[in-house]
Amino acid sequence: MSKPSPTERKRETLRSLGALHHHPEQVRDELFQQDEFFDPHDLVQLKYEMLRRVRVDGKPIRRAAEDFGFSRPSVYQAQAAFDRAGLPGLLPAKRGPRGAHKMDDAVMAFVREQLLSDPAVRAAGLAQRIRARFGIAVHPRTIERALRRQKKNE
Numbered sequence: 287m288s289k290p291s292p293t294e295r296k297r298e299t300l301r302s303l304g305a306l307h308h309h310p311e312q313v314r315d316e317l318f319q320q321d322e323f324f325d326p327h328d329l330v331q332l333k334y335e336m337l338r339r340v341r342v343d344g345k346p347i348r349r350a351a352e353d354f355g356f357s358r359p360s361v362y363q364a365q366a367a368f369d370r371a372g373l374p375g376l377l378p379a380k381r382g383p384r385g386a387h388k389m390d391d392a393v394m395a396f397v398r399e400q401l402l403s404d405p406a407v408r409a410a411g412l413a414q415r416i417r418a419r420f421g422i423a424v425h426p427r428t429i430e431r432a433l434r435r436q437k438k439n440e
Contacts (some may be wrong), residue, residue, distance in 0.1 A: 297327055305329045312355030313370040315339070332356075333364045333376045340365075388424050389432040396420070397429065 298415070301307040307313070310326035312417040317335065318324045325331060328403035334438065336354040351358045354419035389397075396419060397412055407415075416424050 296325070300328060306354070307332055309355055313353070314355070314365070315353040315392075326355075329378065330373070330376045333368075334373065336361060337364055337368055388422055389428060393420060393424070394432060394436065 287401045290346055297306060305328065307327050307329040308431045313319075313326035313332065315324075315335065318326045318332075319397055324335065332354055333356075336350050336356065339353070345353075347361050356364075364376060369375075393416060396416065400407055400412055400415055409429040412429050413424050413426050416422060416429075
């Protein structure tokens with residue numbers, strides 16, 4: 287079995303970080319065509335160079351988006367992320383919900399109320415009661431984690 291090349295290792299690292307640009311063929315910027323330092327597979331480098339072209343070189347956003355294979359809204363999102371967090375802001379964000387979005391204040395108040403009236407009730411029973419009262423399905427593990435978080439914050 288042959289050893290992976292540095293390029294292959296870099297792409298695998300980018301993939302594992304979620305920073306691999308899946309359409310490098312759409313990048314038409316001249317630096318990414320001429321110099322191997324500029325890697326059209328590196329999503330963070332692409333976004334940074336795209337923003338630099340707009341901010342430093344004065345390239346119109348529409349043109350920069352076309353040259354780097356992004357949409358105009360993606361350019362605005364990258365600008366906002368860079369302004370907010372600098373270079374780390376250009377790393378792709380974790381997908382999916384952030385936290386227990388179903389366990390809002392009303393549901394947690396209901397859970398506390400249920401635990402006061404019936405301390406022996408288990409998470410599975412609470413999940414059934416939440417479904418009956420609020421019409422939402424919550425996994426028992428979600429309830430357990432929310433209760434642990436609440437206890438930790440008290």
